[in-house]
Amino acid sequence: MSLELTAPAPDAPDVADDGVWLADIETGETYAPFDEIRYTGEDGNLLEVRYADPPTFEDFRGQGRGVWRYRAALPFDEGVSLPEGDTPLHEAPRLRESIGVETLRVKHEGMNPTGSFKDRGMTVGVRVARELGVDRLACASTGNTSAALAAYGARGGMETLVLLPSGKVAAGKIAQAALHDARILEVDGNFDACLDIVQDLARRGEVYLLNSLNPFRLEGQKTIGLEILEEFRDDYGRFPDRIVLPVGNAGNTSALYKAFRELVQSGALDPSEVPKLTGVQAEGAAPMVEAVEHGWADTERWEEVETRATAIRIGNPVNAPKALPGIRETGGTAVSVSDDAITEAQRDLAKEGIGVEPASAASVAGLKKLRDRGVVDADEDVVCLTTGHLLKDPDAAFEAGGDPEPVANDTQAVLEHIGAK
Numbered sequence: 001m002s003l004e005l006t007a008p009a010p011d012a013p014d015v016a017d018d019g020v021w022l023a024d025i026e027t028g029e030t031y032a033p034f035d036e037i038r039y040t041g042e043d044g045n046l047l048e049v050r051y052a053d054p055p056t057f058e059d060f061r062g063q064g065r066g067v068w069r070y071r072a073a074l075p076f077d078e079g080v081s082l083p084e085g086d087t088p089l090h091e092a093p094r095l096r097e098s099i100g101v102e103t104l105r106v107k108h109e110g111m112n113p114t115g116s117f118k119d120r121g122m123t124v125g126v127r128v129a130r131e132l133g134v135d136r137l138a139c140a141s142t143g144n145t146s147a148a149l150a151a152y153g154a155r156g157g158m159e160t161l162v163l164l165p166s167g168k169v170a171a172g173k174i175a176q177a178a179l180h181d182a183r184i185l186e187v188d189g190n191f192d193a194c195l196d197i198v199q200d201l202a203r204r205g206e207v208y209l210l211n212s213l214n215p216f217r218l219e220g221q222k223t224i225g226l227e228i229l230e231e232f233r234d235d236y237g238r239f240p241d242r243i244v245l246p247v248g249n250a251g252n253t254s255a256l257y258k259a260f261r262e263l264v265q266s267g268a269l270d271p272s273e274v275p276k277l278t279g280v281q282a283e284g285a286a287p288m289v290e291a292v293e294h295g296w297a298d299t300e301r302w303e304e305v306e307t308r309a310t311a312i313r314i315g316n317p318v319n320a321p322k323a324l325p326g327i328r329e330t331g332g333t334a335v336s337v338s339d340d341a342i343t344e345a346q347r348d349l350a351k352e353g354i355g356v357e358p359a360s361a362a363s364v365a366g367l368k369k370l371r372d373r374g375v376v377d378a379d380e381d382v383v384c385l386t387t388g389h390l391l392k393d394p395d396a397a398f399e400a401g402g403d404p405e406p407v408a409n410d411t412q413a414v415l416e417h418i419g420a421k
Contacts, residue, residue, distance in 0.1 A: 003025060003257075003261075003322065003325040003326075003329070004325070004329060005260070005261055005264060005271050005274060005329040005330065006264065006271055007261070007265075008265065009052075009054050009262075009265035009266070010023070010050055011052075012052035013030040015030050015031060015032040016030075016032075016033075016052060017032060017033050017034055017035075019051055019052035019053055020033050020049065020050070020051060020052075020075045021033055021049075021050050022038060022047045022048070022049060022050070022215060023047065023048050023050045024041030024042075024043075024045045024046075024047060025045060025046050025047065025048055025321065025322060026041065026043070026045040026046075026321075027041060027042075027043065027045065029041055029042065030050075031047070033049065033075065034128070034131050034132060036132075037132055037134070037202075037205075037208065039199075039202065039209055039213055039214055039215075040213070045321075046213075046215070046318075046319065046321055046322055047215045048215055048258065048322070049075060049215050049216060049218075049219050051073075051262070053266075054073075054262040054263070054265040054266035055070070055072040055073040055262060055263070055266055055268070056263070056266045056267070056268040057229075057230070057263075057268050058268075059072035059073070060072065060073075060226070060230070065085070065086040066081075066083045066084060066085035066086040067079070067081070067083070067084050067085035067120050067123055067124075067220055067223045068081065068083070068085075068123075069085070069086075069223075070223045070226050073219075073222070073223070073226065073259070073262060074124060074219055074220070074223075075124070075128070075216065075219060076124070076127055076128075076131075078127075079123040079124050079126070079127035079220075080122075080123055080126040080127050080130065080152055080155050080156040081123050081155075082113040082114075082119065082123070082151065082152070082155060083113070083123075084112050084113055084119040084120055084122075084123050084220075085112070085119075085120055085223055085227065086227070087107060087108055087109050087110075087111045087112060087227070088107075088108050088111055089105045089106070089107050089108075089227075089228065089231045089232065089235075089383070090105060090106040090107075090108055090352070090353075090354050091104075091105060091106075092104055092105070092106050092349070092352040092354065093352075094351070094352060095348055095349070095351075095352055095364070098348075099364075099367060099368055099371050100371055100378050101367075101371065101376065101377075101378060101379075101380050101381075101382050102378065102379050102380055102381055103236065103240070103380075103381040103382065104367075104382050104383075104384065105232065105240070105382075105383045105384075106349065106352075106354055106364075106383070106384050106386055107224065107227070107228055107383055107384070107385050107386065108354060108356070108386050109224065109360075109385065109386060109387050109388070110355070110356055110357070110360065110386060110387070110388050110389030110390065110392070111389070113151065114144075114147045114148045114151045114176060115144075115147070115176075115388060115389035115391065115392050116144035116147070116148060116311075116387055116388040116389065116392065117144075117221060117224060117252065117385075117387045117388070118144045118145050118147070118148035118149075119148050119151075119152070120220040120221050120223055120224060121148070121210075121212065121216075121217035121218065121219075121220040121221045121251070122148045122149055122151075122152035122210065122217070122220065123152065123220050124216050124217065124219045124220035125152075125210045125214055125216050125217045125220065126149075126152040126153060126155070126156045126158070126210070127156075128216040129156070129158065129208045129210070130156060130158075132208070134158075134208040135158055135159060136158065136159045136160075136161065136206070136207050136208065137149055137153045137158050137159065137160050137161070137207065137208050137210055138160070138161040138162065138163070138198050138201060138202070138206075138207035138208065138209060138210065139162055139163070139198060139209070139210050139211050140162075140163045140164075140191060140194035140195035140197070140198045140211055141162055141163070141164055141169070141173075141177075141191070141194070141211075142164075142165070142168070142169060142173075142191050142248065142310050142311050142312075142313055142314065143164070143169040143170050143172075143173030143174070143310060143311060143392065144173060144311055144387070144388055144392065145162075145210075145211065146162035146164060146169075146173060146174075146176075146177040146182060146184070147173050147176035147177050147180070147392075149162060149177075149182070149210050150162065150176065150177040150178075150179075150180035150181065150182035151176070151180045153180070153182065154180045154181055159183070160177075160180070160181070160182040160183065161182065161183045161185065161207055162177050162182050162183070162184050162185070163185045163187050163194040163197055163198050164184060164185070164186050164187065164194065165186075165187055165189060165190050165191050165193070165194055166186040166187060166188050166189075167186075168190065168191070168310060168313065169310060170310055170357070170392055170393035170394075170395065170396070171394070171395065172391055172392050172393060172394055173392055173393075190305060190313070190315070191313060191314050191315075192301070192314065192315050192316040195211060195213075195316075195318070198211065199213070211249070211318070212249050212250075212251030212254075212318065212319055213318050213319075217251065218251055218254055218255040218258065218319075219255075221251055221252055221255035221256075222255040222256060222258050222259035223259070224252065224255070224256060224259075224385065225243070225255065225256035225259035225260060226259050226263075228240065228243065228275075228383055229263075229269075232381070232383065236381070238381070239269075239273050239274075239275060239381075240275045240381045240382060240383045241275060241276060241380040241381045241382065242275055242276040242277075242278055242332070242376065242380055242381070242382045242383070243256065243275045243276070243277055243278065243382075243383045243384075243385060244278045244279075244280060244363045244364075244366055244367045244370075244382060244383070244384045244385065245277070245278070245279060245280065245363055245384075245385035245387075246279075246280055246281070246309070246311070246312050246359050246360060246362040246363050246385070246386075246387055247279040247280060247281050247288050247312060247317065247323070247334065248281075248285075248311060248312035248313075248314040248317065248359070249314055249317045249318055249319055250279070250288055250317040250318075250319040250320050250322070250323035251319050251323075252385065252387070253277055253279055253319070253322075253323035253326050253327065254319040254322035254323045254326060256277060256326070257277060257322070257323070257325070257326025257329070257330065258322070258326075260274045260275070260330070274330050275330065275383070276330050276331045276332040276333075277326050277327050277330045277332040278327070278332045278333055278334065278335075278366065278367075278370065278376075279292075279323070279327060279332070279333075279334040279335075279366075280334070280335055280336070280337060280362045280363050280365065280366030280367075281312060281334065281335075281336050281337075281362070282307035282308075282309045282312055282313070282336065282337065282338075282339060282342065282359075282362060283307070283336045283337065283338050283339070284305055284306040284307040284313075284339070285302065285305035285306070285307050285309075285312060285313050285314055285315055286302075286336035287299040287300060287301065287302050287315055287316065287317060287320075288317055288320060288323065288324070288334050289334045289335060289336045291320060291324060292324065292327060292328075292333060292334040293334075296324070297321065297324065298320050298321050298324070299316070299317055299320040301315055301316040302315030302316070303315060307339055307342075308339045308342070308343070308358055308396060309339065309342050309357075309358040309359035309361075309362055310358070310359065310393065311357060311358075311359035311360075311387065311388055311392075312359045312362065333370070333375060335366045335369055335370055335375075337362060337365040337366050337369055338365075339358075341365040341368070341369070342358050342359075342361050342362050342365050343358065343361070343396075343399075343400050344365065345361035345362070345363075345364035345365035345368065346358055346360075346361035346396075346397075346400050347400055347401075348361075348364060349361055349364060349386070350390070350400075350401070354386065355389065355390030355391070355397070356386040356387075356388065356389065356390055357387075357388040357389065357390060357392040357393040357396065357397075358393060358396050358400075359387060359388060360385075360386035360387045360388050361386065363384040363385050363386060364384050364386075367382060367384055405417065
């Protein structure tokens with residue numbers, strides 16, 4: 001099945017439910033969306049949610065704000081909501097000047113209810129779980145997925161099970177999942193090992209999987225791209241040239257590309273207006289970059305991954321077969337950056353008042369590197385996606401920030417310490 005940017009809108013098959021169905025991205029085989037639980041095609045290929053009537057920008061007018069403003073692009077009119085979406089598109093003038101691009105805006109997904117973009121996927125995914133009649137939700141997580149699933153599972157009155165790599169998840173994220181009453185299992189292995197286990201549990205019918213392998217998760221996440229297009233157009237009268245985003249499991253890259261393809265299918269967006277999707281990974285966990293550089297159709301699994309950007313410490317990005325066409329079809333690219341460059345970018349964002357966890361700052365670090373290499377031009381309009389809030393990883397924030405300065409309990413001592421005249 002074609003994932004080309006200019007592929008026409010598909011005709012609805014007999015299995016469609018109110019114009020919605022699932023399709024195997026490799027074979028084109030179609031499936032009813034809600035008759036049974038299904039995560040992949042018969043051969044294990046990834047699935048996409050498809051629509052008989054792709055949306056236009058006109059469909060979104062007068063529909064409020066947040067994720068469910070885009071109900072015309074989603075499988076339901078409402079979800080299990082906290083609510084989510086409607087995140088700020090920050091200006092960063094000093095950062096823009098230092099990097100040297102025409103326009104730089106920062107889409108801060110850390111301002112969602114649980115502090116990351118994962119809330120967008122969960123409002124749709126948990127709604128689908130309710131439609132399917134399941135009562136136990138599960139995910140493997142580097143932290144943000146578990147926090148979001150626990151909160152939305154609690155909102156929906158469902159049991160939640162999360163599998164985390166032992167000793168590899170920021171304390172703030174574990175605390176969120178625990179407080180929202182998830183059952184937390186710490187696995188002696190990395191994220192990819194956790195995902196292997198939770199997929200096996202899902203195959204056995206023990207849990208409903210809500211990692212981004214679940215195609216409905218990505219439907220909520222594609223609203224990031226729709227918001228960026230609308231917000232940027234409203235401010236500048238045009239769309240951005242490039243969107244730079246961190247890559248872990250490659251769900252957001254896949255989701256944004258799908259949003260843009262659907263707008264092209266409906267005639268709302270010209271292919272020439274689609275932003276270049278540009279992925280950034282940490283050097284210690286960069287299978288997507290490797291695949292882009294070698295021209296591969298899929299990634300090769302990295303068994304050993306390490307980076308202080310814990311949210312993207314992933315060696316086997318399951319959505320790569322969807323994301324790689326998105327990067328290539330939009331004229332984008334992928335780049336890896338060092339942990340030190342990520343921390344520097346985290347500090348630079350903080351100086352603009354934008355507080356993000358390390359993985360989020362990878363987008364800015366990647367933009368800097370690509371600008372220095374001349375891959376990104378000076379006249380480009382760029383949006384950097386930051387995916388999680390500063391307080392998701394307070395230990396990393398403390399290490400990146402300045403140290404407290406001891407001073408005597410005396411006003412004069414304080415004045416002397418700060419060099420007041």
